[in-house]
Amino acid sequence: MPSIGCGLLGWLSSENRELVTGWFGVILFSSSIVVAMSIKARRSSARKTQRLTATAFDSLLNGTDIFIFDCDGVVWKGDCLIDGAHDCLWKLHQANKKVFFMTNNSILARSDYLQKFHRLGLCWVLSDQILCSAFAAVIYFQKCPLSTNDKKVFVIGQSGIVDELTLAGIPFIGGPDFSDNCLHGAIGKGKTPKEIVHDPDVEAVLVGFDSAIDYDKIQYAQLCLNNNHGCRFVATNTDSVKHITPDQEWAGSGAMVGAIAGCTLQAPIVTGKPSSWVIDFLCEKFDIVDRGRVCMIGDRLDTDMLFGLNNHLSTILTLSGCTLPTSNWQDDVVTPHFVVDSIRDFFALTTS
């Protein structure tokens, strides 16, 4: 059984990933685990984040073919478009720029997001422009497929993952309704729970956000990862918190992924931001050679901006979502190229 440390090193070396994010930077000493934050971003100590000016935006516009927008906190908040987002995105679309939307939220599939874009009035958005982390998991399994046709994925997650795997024809078990009821009424009541019989053909455990995660799901994943030879631990993302309601942070996918890491001592292969699976997919699909002509716009330093910086993209931090104007974002090791209050400012800058 690989340790978290070995798993992490294997993950980095085999895929040549350039980053370790969040608490998955882990060092294993004998039986003691020391968890250390280890974010490696491409940071120049001499470079500071610049406020986006009209001149800088004009230059960026001329030098950029592809704009990738994070969604929540950048394009919308909950079910409301951010003021000016519609105008900004339409102008980029009209300027023949390729526009993509990339979210780490695995609850929904691309088809669900498409409905949301259209509901919010962005009717020109096509399914191909949407890159959710459930689809990022599909990209991963298409690059690194299951070894034989009888192998399958065990899913801890909701309908977004289930729908994307189904669409891609990737065999899986589990999902939101999975339950073995192995422990109900047993623990602490002097009863012996029945043992779970896990499927020996599960070759990967895929973990995303699951508001109904329970001990049965964790135990099933633990059995697969610890007993099925070569079983891979894959996560859509490791976001620590998310916004389910506008004013409160809720435990994110990192909580579900952490539960599985905790009982297997393995580190996950992350498919969403900040990993490079999606940008590699885009570069291959659109023959992008110069990644400097791609710009990532997002409101989170540890996912959006780290994704951009580690993948050689230009980066714009927006202060309209997770990162607030009053937070000490300037002190972070992750240093975006530009900052704006909102994407509303992009074209307003050029006309003011």
Ligand SMILES: [Mg+2]
């Ligand atoms: Mg966001």
